[in-house]
Amino acid sequence: MTSYAATPARVRSLPRAWAFVRRHLLTVYAALALLYLMLPIGVVVLFSFNDPVGRFNYTWEGFTLDHWLNPFGVPGIQESITTSLEIAALASLTATTLGTLIALALVRYAFRGRGATNIFIFLPMTTPEVVLGASLLTLFLNLGVSTGFWTIFIAHVMFNISFVVVTVRARIVGFDRHLEEAAMDLGANEWTTFWRVTLPLIAPGIVAGALIAFALSVDDFVITNFNAGATVTFPLYVWGAARIGVPPQVNVIGTAIFAVAVILMLANVLLQRRKEHA
Amino acid sequence: MITAENAAHFPRVSKSPEPPDVRLQGVTKRFEDVLAVDELTLEIPRGSFFALLGPSGCGKTTTLRMIGGFEDPSEGRILLGDHDVTGLPSYKRDVNTVFQSYALFPHLDVFENVAFGLKRRKVAKAEIAKRAREMLAIVGLEGMDRRKPRQLSGGQQQRVALARALVNHPRVLLLDEPLGALDLKLRKQMQLELKRIQHEVGITFVHVTHDQEEAMTMADSIAVMSRGRIEQLGGPTELYERPRTAFVAGFLGVSNLLGGTVTTSGAVRVDGTGEIRVDAPLPPAGTRVQVGVRPEKLRLDDSAANSVSGTVVERAYIGVATQYVVDTPAGRLTVFVQSSGTAAEGDAVRVSWDPESTFVLEEAS
Numbered sequence: 001m002t003s004y005a006a007t008p009a010r011v012r013s014l015p016r017a018w019a020f021v022r023r024h025l026l027t028v029y030a031a032l033a034l035l036y037l038m039l040p041i042g043v044v045v046l047f048s049f050n051d052p053v054g055r056f057n058y059t060w061e062g063f064t065l066d067h068w069l070n071p072f073g074v075p076g077i078q079e080s081i082t083t084s085l086e087i088a089a090l091a092s093l094t095a096t097t098l099g100t101l102i103a104l105a106l107v108r109y110a111f112r113g114r115g116a117t118n119i120f121i122f123l124p125m126t127t128p129e130v131v132l133g134a135s136l137l138t139l140f141l142n143l144g145v146s147t148g149f150w151t152i153f154i155a156h157v158m159f160n161i162s163f164v165v166v167t168v169r170a171r172i173v174g175f176d177r178h179l180e181e182a183a184m185d186l187g188a189n190e191w192t193t194f195w196r197v198t199l200p201l202i203a204p205g206i207v208a209g210a211l212i213a214f215a216l217s218v219d220d221f222v223i224t225n226f227n228a229g230a231t232v233t234f235p236l237y238v239w240g241a242a243r244i245g246v247p248p249q250v251n252v253i254g255t256a257i258f259a260v261a262v263i264l265m266l267a268n269v270l271l272q273r274r275k276e277h278a
Numbered sequence: 279m280i281t282a283e284n285a286a287h288f289p290r291v292s293k294s295p296e297p298p299d300v301r302l303q304g305v306t307k308r309f310e311d312v313l314a315v316d317e318l319t320l321e322i323p324r325g326s327f328f329a330l331l332g333p334s335g336c337g338k339t340t341t342l343r344m345i346g347g348f349e350d351p352s353e354g355r356i357l358l359g360d361h362d363v364t365g366l367p368s369y370k371r372d373v374n375t376v377f378q379s380y381a382l383f384p385h386l387d388v389f390e391n392v393a394f395g396l397k398r399r400k401v402a403k404a405e406i407a408k409r410a411r412e413m414l415a416i417v418g419l420e421g422m423d424r425r426k427p428r429q430l431s432g433g434q435q436q437r438v439a440l441a442r443a444l445v446n447h448p449r450v451l452l453l454d455e456p457l458g459a460l461d462l463k464l465r466k467q468m469q470l471e472l473k474r475i476q477h478e479v480g481i482t483f484v485h486v487t488h489d490q491e492e493a494m495t496m497a498d499s500i501a502v503m504s505r506g507r508i509e510q511l512g513g514p515t516e517l518y519e520r521p522r523t524a525f526v527a528g529f530l531g532v533s534n535l536l537g538g539t540v541t542t543s544g545a546v547r548v549d550g551t552g553e554i555r556v557d558a559p560l561p562p563a564g565t566r567v568q569v570g571v572r573p574e575k576l577r578l579d580d581s582a583a584n585s586v587s588g589t590v591v592e593r594a595y596i597g598v599a600t601q602y603v604v605d606t607p608a609g610r611l612t613v614f615v616q617s618s619g620t621a622a623e624g625d626a627v628r629v630s631w632d633p634e635s636t637f638v639l640e641e642a643s
Contacts, residue, residue, distance in 0.1 A: 178381035181348050184368045185375045186395035186446065196394075200385045 041258060048251035055245025067248040071256070074247045080237035081253060084218050087149065087233065091156035092213035098157070099164025099213075100206050106165070107172045124159040125166075132159065133226035140227065147229030155227045156217045163216065164209035171205025211264075218257070297359050299324050299450050299482040300345060305354035307340050307506075314340040316506035317354070322450075327476050327483045329497035331490060333529070337506040338486045339454060345484065346452050347371045358449055369398075374443035375452040378459070380435045382427040388414070388438050389423035395446040413445040416475060433464045440472075444479055453485040457492060469495045490530045494518065502526050520558065520637050524568065527639065533570045534611045535639070540565045546638075550607035554584040557633040568639040574614040575635035578602065578627050585630035586611075590621050604629055 021028055047057055051064035072078040105111070106118060124132060136155050140147055179201065183193040199206075221235040228236055238250050300322040307315040315337040322328045330338040343349040345356060347368030355364045363371050374395065382391050392410040401409075414420060417437040427435055436456060443451055456472070457465045473496050476483045487493050493500050494514040501511045502525070510517060510526045521527035524535060538548040542563045545553045556569060588606035595601075599614040604627060611629055621627050 176379060176381060178377050178379050179383060181346075181368070182375070182377060182381035182383070183394070185346060185348075185373075186442070187369045187398035188394075189367070189369050192398065197383060 044251050045255045045258070048248055048255045050248055050251075052248060055247075057246050057248050057251065067252045071249055071252045074241075074249045076232065076237060077234075077247075077249055077253070080232045080234045083149070083231060084234040087152050087156060088214050088217035091153050091160055091217045092210050094153075095157045095160035095213045096164050096206060096210040099161045099209060100168050100202075102161065103165045103168035103172055107169055121162055121165050124162045129220075129222040133223035136223065137226040147227050148231045151227040151229065152224050152231060152233065155223050156220065159220075159223065160213035160216060163212045164206075167209035167212060168202060168205045171202045175201060215261070296324055297357075298322055299326075299359060300484065301355075301357040302341070302345075303355045303357070305341070305344060305351045305356060307337070307344060307349060308352045313506055315344070315351070318506070318508065320501065320508065320511075322482060322484060325480055325482055326498045327473065327485065327496055329485045329487060329493035329500045330503055331487055331493040331500050331529070332503035332509075333488055336503040338488075338503050341503075342375075342452050342454055342484065342486045345450070346373055346375045372449040373452055374446050374448040374450075375454065376436075376439045376443050376456045378455040380427075380439040380459075382435055382438055382442070384427055387424050387426055388419065388430070391427065391438055392442045392445050394442065399446070409445055410441075413441040416444075416478065417441045418471075432460055433468065436460065436468065440475070444475070444481065447479075448481065450482045450484055453483060455487055456485070457487075457489075465492070472496055494530070502529060504529075518572070519635075521570070522640050524639055527570050527637070532573050532612055534573065534576070534609075535568050535570045536608045537566070537568055540567055548586075548608045550609070551586050554636065555633040556636045556638060558636065558638050560638060570637050570639060571631050571635050573601070573612040574599070574616075576611060576613040576629050576631050578604075578613060578615055578621055578629060580628045580630055582630035582632045584633060584636065585628050587626065587628050590623050590625045590627055593621070593623055602627075 047060075048067060049063050049065065050057055050060055051062040051066065052059070053061050067073070072081075102117070102121065106114060106121075133155070136151075136158075137147070140151050145151060175198075179197055180193050183197045184190075188196060219235065221239065224233055225236060225239070232240070234253070238246070241247060241250060298321040300320070302318050302320040305315060305318045306313070318337075318341060330341060332338045340349060344351050347363070347366060347370075350365060355362055357363065358372055361372075368375075383394065386394070389410055392413060393406045396406045396409060411420075411423075414422065417440055419434060419437050419441065422430070422434065422438075427438065430438065436459075440456070453472075457468050460468060469492055472483075472485075476496075485493070485497060494517075497514065499511065499513055500517055502509045502517065504525050510522050512520075517526060518530050521530060521533070527533040527535065536548045538546040538554075540560050540563050541547050541553060543553075544560060545555050546560070546567060546569050547553050548569070554569070561567060586606045586608055588604040588611065590602055591605050591610075592603035593600065596614075599616055602613040602615065602621065604611045604613055606629065613629060
């Protein structure tokens with residue numbers, strides 16, 4: 001460094017910057033990667049405060065809180081959000097219950113068809129969504145089921161189950177079976193053992209599975225689009241709106257969902273820390 | 279640690295002619311086509327500290343798990359007292375288990391772990407608190423109520439597991455290699471501690487181990503198991519000094535075995551050398567037998583009734599004694615001498631022992 005002391009500042013600043021980058025290569029790389037991931041979200045958040053001229057919210061025109069104060073100020077948006085939340089709640093609850101039971105059966109019991117079930121459970125995760133959506137629609141049409149709220153629900157339960165099974169199974173595999181034997185040894189019957197020992201210990205896996213299911217359900221567009229009939233979920237609403245102009249309210253709702261997710265995540269981290277230090 | 283108050287809580291069970299606490303009648307267990315336990319018949323008297331001892335795969339843990347209700351026997355009956363419990367689930371049996379892995383509930387604290395069994399039996403809350411605290415005191419864990427299992431050392435976890443089982447005051451306590459995960463020093467300490475606690479609570483302990491020293495330190499009677507069967511059952515002294523099979527002799531410490539033939543005069547002619555006197559029942563004259571003697575019963579002099587001559591081939595200091603390996607016409611003998619001894623490698627020596635120290639194995643070879 002001292003050898004540069006005599007040279008003019010303009011000349012020496014470039015090698016200095018280079019040296020800094022070399023020394024902090026990993027940090028710089030991580031920062032760039034994060035920026036790449038965060039930039040689109042940043043744009044979404046920023047444009048929720050935009051005051052656009054005309055129907056398109058693509059250029060920055062000026063700051064306003066109007067859309068945040070009136071998030072449901074566009075016809076149809078509130079109904080679509082309610083529908084999405086209802087379907088997500090029902091579908092994730094159903095998928096979590098069924099998925100947990102399937103995961104328990106797959107890990108704990110040897111039965112005919114276990115191998116096949118293990119493979120089939122992965123299929124919805126690996127099949128292209130377009131194919132799944134189209135096939136389901138064909139099925140519903142052939143059966144004469146009219147598409148709508150409940151067909152979306154069925155479709156969401158179907159693809160959510162896979163994710164729940166995979167998440168919960170990982171937790172059950174690492175479970176010490178002696179714990180259940182110990183509970184029964186101490187006088188707990190099968191039912192009590194499940195509620196007092198098994199369930200509390202696999203609960204983190206179940207909660208994680210349920211959250212993934214909920215998020216996937218709220219977010220799904222492709223499969224939903226095939227099976228929605230006249231029902232409009234939030235992604236379908238945004239898709240429809242985009243063709244005639246996206247209102248900033250869409251950004252507001254998107255930002256709000258993102259904020260809730262971040263808050264939940266932080267709460268979880270804090271809870272885990274407090275548990276560890278307790 | 280014991281007080282008059284908590285001693286009264288666990289009345290000493292008298293070793294009276296009441297029905298044995300555990301009875302196995304012709305119990306067999308097969309896994310697929312593997313025979314784990316082979317027609318085992320066994321009675322464990324009340325209030326005893328009973329050890330099932332054997333190498334891994336001998337069926338001792340399977341036997342324990344069948345008493346606990348975690349495995350169903352393929353054949354035979356299991357009785358606790360007069361109560362036939364064959365086929366009953368473990369929560370309907372008056373036994374509790376200390377698992378090898380301890381199996382403490384990680385989501386519950388020490389107190390909740392200990393109270394788990396009493397809660398299932400709907401014992402009143404105040405009573406649960408009182409008994410759980412008493413039991414934690416007996417195992418030396420006062421003031422640890424609110425710790426979680428993973429905040430405890432291995433030895434402390436072991437004590438919680440013990441307290442959690444004993445607090446229910448079962449008819450029988452089953453211990454599955456309870457000290458296996460502890461280091462040597464702690465293991466020695468816990469051996470004596472377990473013995474003391476068993477004395478204090480007066481409950482029948484059935485203890486599974488592969489460590490002969492552990493079994494000998496703690497148990498009143500030991501069943502040595504091999505390949506799903508009991509090889510020999512008896513007190514520690516009896517098993518050590520009068521083993522009946524080569525397996526038992528070899529499993530409980532070092533032994534010198536010599537082949538020979540029973541003579542008409544009630545002695546044994548050892549192959550390669552002369553007659554030795556044996557102070558134990560012998561099969562008829564002419565029968566091939568193996569006689570044995572423990573290394574510490576051998577002396578490097580001519581002072582006892584039986585003696586052979588030989589050459590020292592190895593000398594090693596092993597702390598409590600000096601170990602000599604002596605080549606004799608009868609075979610290689612291992613000798614433990616308390617004093618450091620004067621014989622050196624290559625020296626010609628006499629090895630002698632008393633007739634009472636000689637045991638005879640049933641099987642000829």
